Each structure stands twice: as structure tokens, then as C-alpha cells.
Amino acid sequence: MSLWYEMDIPHWIGLFLLISTAVSPFILAYKNKTSFALATTISLLVTFLLQRIFSLIYSMTDVHVDPHNLLVTIPDIAWDPIELHRMLTATWLHADYFHILSNVIVIALIGIPLELRLGNRRFMVVYLIGGLGGSISWVIFNAGSTVPALGASGAAFGLLGSYLACWPKDEIEFPFILIRKWPISMIALIYFGLEVARAFSVYGMGEWSNVGHIAHLGGFLVCYLVSRPIAKTGPTPLDVVDSGPSQGGIHSALQSQKRSLMKSLDSDPWTKNNEDIKVHNVLEKLRTAGDEIETREAWMEKLVSIVRCPKCEGQLEVTNLSDGPSVQCSDKTCNFGWP
Structure with a gap:
């Protein structure tokens, strides 16, 4: 029987608070015409903060309000129609501080310049495709498992794959040893190469890991494959080499596109x-x-x-x-x- 049928009032309250917290930054970004990548970063952070508050309430009162078990991806039940939402909702939940910080650093530093290239709606499409691609990859490679998976890593890797596919010569500020501008091609390929090596150590050599490397690779590859058709109708020409993404750059690209029409x-x-x-x-x-x-x-x-x-x-x-x-x-x- 689905856990939905076992929900009590505290769980429903927790679910309402969690969804409201996750969605609110996007509503504000839409109304104020601000960055969706920044809204995504804020949404993930405040959702994680609420998870911590739920844990604190449970430790102090034994009242369980966290609907966590209803939202994480579990391969064994992932294709049940009433559980399909898990492959998306799991990408808004994180296990610990390192987990959330490692993802939001990539989403903020890669996502904001990528959004300036793609436009905000295309950015969100790519982000969600990466998240779903990561979840589906995890479910396929772990069919029948009851071990839950969560985190926005598939979406974060999806942004890397998308950027590599569309504007590989861009340089962005990123903390590799030093915080300075690095080519996106180098950043993306280092991340991808490390994940291939880690996935091989788990699936090829039998090492234990609590990290979903397959989800990371799945998000990266699916976004690499679909991003060029998505970006083709966007404000910035594919493979353009310029001074890099900026608000001025996207305005100039939009004006250029309008002139051509x-x-x-x-x-x-x-x-x-x-x-x-x-x-x-x-x-x-x-x-x-x-x-x-x-x-x-x-x-x-x-x-x-x-x-x-x-x-x-x-x-x-x-x-x-x-x-x-x-x-x-x-x-x-x-x-x-x-x-």
C-alpha cells in the first residue's frame, strides 16, 4: 500500500510547507523578472533548511512532520503511477550540508551564465530534463532496489552537459584550486571524467558508494543530447565566441535576433x-x-x-x-x- 494512505495531519502540514517553500522563489522570480537559476539555488537551500527544521522538531518532540519518504526516488516503486512524482521531487531534497552545497555551487556558478545564454524558460526546461534524466538513469540501473535516492546532482550535471553542448568556448568564474575564469569545456569534462571513473569503480569493480554516479552521468548525457535543439531558437547563437554571457550580452543577442526577422x-x-x-x-x-x-x-x-x-x-x-x-x-x- 502506498505511503500516501498512511499520511496524518502533521505529514500533510509538512508536505504543504515543503512545496510552498520550494515553489515560492520561482513565483517571485517570475513576477520580478529575475534569474530562474538564482531562484533554483534559493529554492534548494530553503527547502534543505526546512528539512533540517523538520529533523529538529522530530528530535525534540517525536512528532514526525517530514514527508521525506513520500518524495525520494525508490527504484522498486518508481514506475507506479501514484509514485511517478518522486523522480522530480527527489531532486529538491538533500541528505546533508555537503550534499546541498556541492550542488548549489554548480547550479549557481554554471546555471546563472547558462541562463543568460539560453533565456530563463529554456534554462528551466534543461534543468528539469537533467533532474529527470538523472532520476530515470538511477531507476534503470538499480531496478528493484528499495534504497532511496535524492538530490539535485543529476540536474547540476545536466547544466554542465548543456553548456558543453552549446557554448563550449565560454569561460566562467569557478573554484578549481583558484577562483578564476576557466573554460566551460574543461570544467564540464573534468566533472564528467571523474564521474565515469567513480561509476566504473562501483559498477565495474564492486566498490561500495552511497553516491548516485549513474544519476550524475545520466543528467549530463541527456542534457548534452537535447540542449542544442532547445537552444537553437534561443536568444544567443550556438557556439558564439564573445566576451561571455551577461545581461548586456543577452539583450544584444535578442536585438540581433529581432533585426534579422x-x-x-x-x-x-x-x-x-x-x-x-x-x-x-x-x-x-x-x-x-x-x-x-x-x-x-x-x-x-x-x-x-x-x-x-x-x-x-x-x-x-x-x-x-x-x-x-x-x-x-x-x-x-x-x-x-x-x-
Whole structure:
């Protein structure tokens, strides 16, 4: 019988607090348009802190409020439909201080620059794929085991695999002996190589370990394989070599992408039926100086102040679309847009 049927009120309270604590940083990041990688780091840390508080309550009162056993990955029951959530929820739980710190260091230092390259939504997709890839790898290689697994290591290694696949020449600050900039290719391959050696010592030589090396490798490999298609439609070109990821860099990349999508201004609906030299001059300036988003938008603002909608004679306005500035009719039923 599933442990869900044995839940009492303290467990339900603990579960509610744990989920609320884990989700809150993401809600705030979404509302404030701040980093999801930073939100992930905070979420993992405050969730671990709540785990410690639950343990303290249990040690002092014998009241068990920690829903830990409902959330960790257990290979023997992992594919039971009512237990599938474990492969994701386990990635938010950690065993001890070293476990949590080793993961959040990677997630913060690798995740934040990677998010600047990918964009926040693609970052979260890659992060979750890494976490699930690690959990599924662990379940497959330990089929039938009742030993629980937990931790965000698969997701952390997934970020390394993703970065290596998409922007291997980037250099980021990382604590390898010295805290300085290191090539992401070196960081990722050292981490991956060490895990291969450790996994071989466990599975090939029979050494005992309480670390899920297979989960680490699984997260790394699955993200390495899927990240290029995910990043292809993102704000930063794949394999770009520049000064490195930054807020300014991602803004520049987004602007460059939008410029490449801007439509031609060669034809317009006003020239034929309008003899006003002022209109012709503005349109000419728009065509000659409209290669940049800002100048195109400025001349379009000038244009809408002197012309009317050619379909309904209504007022016009300038709207920023995914393919650049556009002149639109303010009457939404008209559906006029140019270019």
C-alpha cells in the first residue's frame, strides 16, 4: 500500500510547507523578472533548511512532520503511477550540508551564465530534463532496489552537459584550486571524467558508494543530447565566441535576433494615394535608416502622426512585435498592420 494512505495531519502540514517553500522563489522570480537559476539555488537551500527544521522538531518532540519518504526516488516503486512524482521531487531534497552545497555551487556558478545564454524558460526546461534524466538513469540501473535516492546532482550535471553542448568556448568564474575564469569545456569534462571513473569503480569493480554516479552521468548525457535543439531558437547563437554571457550580452543577442526577422519596407500603402511631400520624406527616411530597431521605431512614430489607416481611416500606433516594430491600426477589428 502506498505511503500516501498512511499520511496524518502533521505529514500533510509538512508536505504543504515543503512545496510552498520550494515553489515560492520561482513565483517571485517570475513576477520580478529575475534569474530562474538564482531562484533554483534559493529554492534548494530553503527547502534543505526546512528539512533540517523538520529533523529538529522530530528530535525534540517525536512528532514526525517530514514527508521525506513520500518524495525520494525508490527504484522498486518508481514506475507506479501514484509514485511517478518522486523522480522530480527527489531532486529538491538533500541528505546533508555537503550534499546541498556541492550542488548549489554548480547550479549557481554554471546555471546563472547558462541562463543568460539560453533565456530563463529554456534554462528551466534543461534543468528539469537533467533532474529527470538523472532520476530515470538511477531507476534503470538499480531496478528493484528499495534504497532511496535524492538530490539535485543529476540536474547540476545536466547544466554542465548543456553548456558543453552549446557554448563550449565560454569561460566562467569557478573554484578549481583558484577562483578564476576557466573554460566551460574543461570544467564540464573534468566533472564528467571523474564521474565515469567513480561509476566504473562501483559498477565495474564492486566498490561500495552511497553516491548516485549513474544519476550524475545520466543528467549530463541527456542534457548534452537535447540542449542544442532547445537552444537553437534561443536568444544567443550556438557556439558564439564573445566576451561571455551577461545581461548586456543577452539583450544584444535578442536585438540581433529581432533585426534579422524585420520585414522589408520597400512597399507601403500610402505612397500611391498620398501626394504630401512630408509623408514621402518620412517614408524615405524610414527605408534608408530603418535597419536598426530604434531608428525604425522612431520614424514609424513620426509616420503615424501624419497618416491614417488606409483601410478604415482610423488612428495608427506603433507596436513592438517579435519581428520588430510595426504600424498597427488602433481599431483592433481592422487588423491592419505594416510591414
